[in-house]
Amino acid sequence: MKLQKTHILPILLILQITIVKALAQFPEFIEEWYSKGLYPKIAFLSRNLLGWIPFSVGDLIYFILIVSILRWILKNRKGFMKNWKINGLTILSWLSILYFTFHFLWGMNYYRVPLNEKLNIEKEYSVEKLEAFTLKMITKTNALHLLITQNDTLAVEIPYSDTEIFDLALNGYQKLPENLKEFQYKNKSIKGSLLSYPLSYMGFGGYLNPFTNEAQVNILKPKFNSPMTTCHEMAHQTGIGSESECNFIGFIAAIKNEDIYFQYSAYNFITRYCLGNLERIEEGKSKLFFEKINKGVVKNFEENEAFWESYHSPIDTFFEYFYDNFLKLNQQKDGLESYSKFVGLMIGYEELMINED
Structure with missing residues (x-):
C-alpha cells in the first residue's frame, strides 16, 4: 500500500512515543544532553524573545488554539463519523506536531536524573x-x-x-x-x-x-x-x-x-x-x-x-x-x-x- 502524505505525521507520532519512552530509560543521557545541554539554550531564547512582553503570549496562543479547535469541530460536525478516517488522521497529525514541540521545547525534562x-x-x-x-x-x-x-x-x-x-x-x-x-x-x-x-x-x-x-x-x-x-x-x-x-x-x-x-x-x-x-x-x-x-x-x-x-x-x-x-x-x-x-x-x-x- 502506497504511503500517503496524510499518514506521515500519525506514523511519526508512534515513532516519537517509542523514542521518548526509550530515552526515558537513560536519565543520565537526558540530564547531560538535554536538561543541561539543549534545553538551557531553548529557554534562553524563548525567555529573551517573550519575557519583556507585559502579557502572556502563551495564554493567547492557547486561546486561539481552543477557538480554532472548536471551529473545526463545528465545521466538521456533520458527517464526522462518516469521514472518520480523514478526521482521525487530522487529529493524529496535530497531536504528532504538539507531542514533538512539547518534548523538544521542555517536556524531556520529565526524564532527567531525579x-x-x-x-x-x-x-x-x-x-x-x-x-x-x-x-x-x-x-x-x-x-x-x-x-x-x-x-x-x-x-x-x-x-x-x-x-x-x-x-x-x-x-x-x-x-x-x-x-x-x-x-x-x-x-x-x-x-x-x-x-x-x-x-x-x-x-x-x-x-x-x-x-x-x-x-x-x-x-x-x-x-x-x-x-x-x-x-x-x-x-x-x-x-x-x-x-x-x-x-x-x-x-x-x-x-x-x-x-x-x-x-x-x-x-x-x-x-x-x-x-x-x-x-x-x-x-x-x-x-x-x-x-x-x-x-x-x-x-x-x-x-x-x-x-x-x-x-x-x-x-x-x-x-x-x-x-x-x-x-x-x-x-x-x-x-x-x-x-x-x-x-x-x-x-x-x-x-x-x-x-x-
Whole structure:
C-alpha cells in the first residue's frame, strides 16, 4: 500500500512515543544532553524573545488554539463519523506536531536524573521525623507571622502588586545553596495569567507554558500564596519537570529571599503540606499540631480553602483526574500526590545540610 502524505505525521507520532519512552530509560543521557545541554539554550531564547512582553503570549496562543479547535469541530460536525478516517488522521497529525514541540521545547525534562539521587538524599521518612519537622515548620511560620502582623490573630496581607512579586522572586534564586546552584534563574519571563478565571475553576494556582517558557501565575487566588507559587513555576523554567522537586526548589528559593513575605508564603505552604501528610498517615493526627498554629496563620489557611471551594465544580474534578494521569504518564508515579512528596525531600535535605556542617 502506497504511503500517503496524510499518514506521515500519525506514523511519526508512534515513532516519537517509542523514542521518548526509550530515552526515558537513560536519565543520565537526558540530564547531560538535554536538561543541561539543549534545553538551557531553548529557554534562553524563548525567555529573551517573550519575557519583556507585559502579557502572556502563551495564554493567547492557547486561546486561539481552543477557538480554532472548536471551529473545526463545528465545521466538521456533520458527517464526522462518516469521514472518520480523514478526521482521525487530522487529529493524529496535530497531536504528532504538539507531542514533538512539547518534548523538544521542555517536556524531556520529565526524564532527567531525579534530584534526590543527585543530592544523595532519602525521600522517605519516619513518622517521628515528620512530626519533628512539622513542629519546626510551625514554629518558623508562627515567628514570621508575628514579625509581619505584630498580632497572632491577624491574617497576613501582602502589600505588593503581582509585578512586584514577580520582580522580587529573582532574589531568592540568586541565593540558592551551592549544591543547588545549577537551578539559578536568569532572563525573567513571569506573567499573571490572562486565563486566571479558567485556571481557578480548573484548580490550578499557576502553570508553565512549555511552548513559550512563560511562567503563568493565577492572579485571583489569595495573594499570600503568590510568592511561593511564583517560585514554584520558576523552578519549572529552570528545567525541572517533577512537581515535588519544583515545590522543593521553589521553597528553598522563597526562604532564601530576603523579603519576609516570601519567607512566610513558603513556610505557610510547607506547614499545610506537613499537616496534610500527617492526616494521610492517620486521621486526626494533625490536630495536636494544628492547635499550636497562630490564629492569624489559620485565617490564611481558611482564606485559601474558601477561595478554592468557591470555584469547586465538576470542572476541577475532571482536571484533577486528567492532570493526575498526565503526571503518572510522565515519570511521576504518584500523580497529584507527588506535590506533597517535597516534604520528604526537605526532611532529607535538612539532614544533608546538618551533616555537611
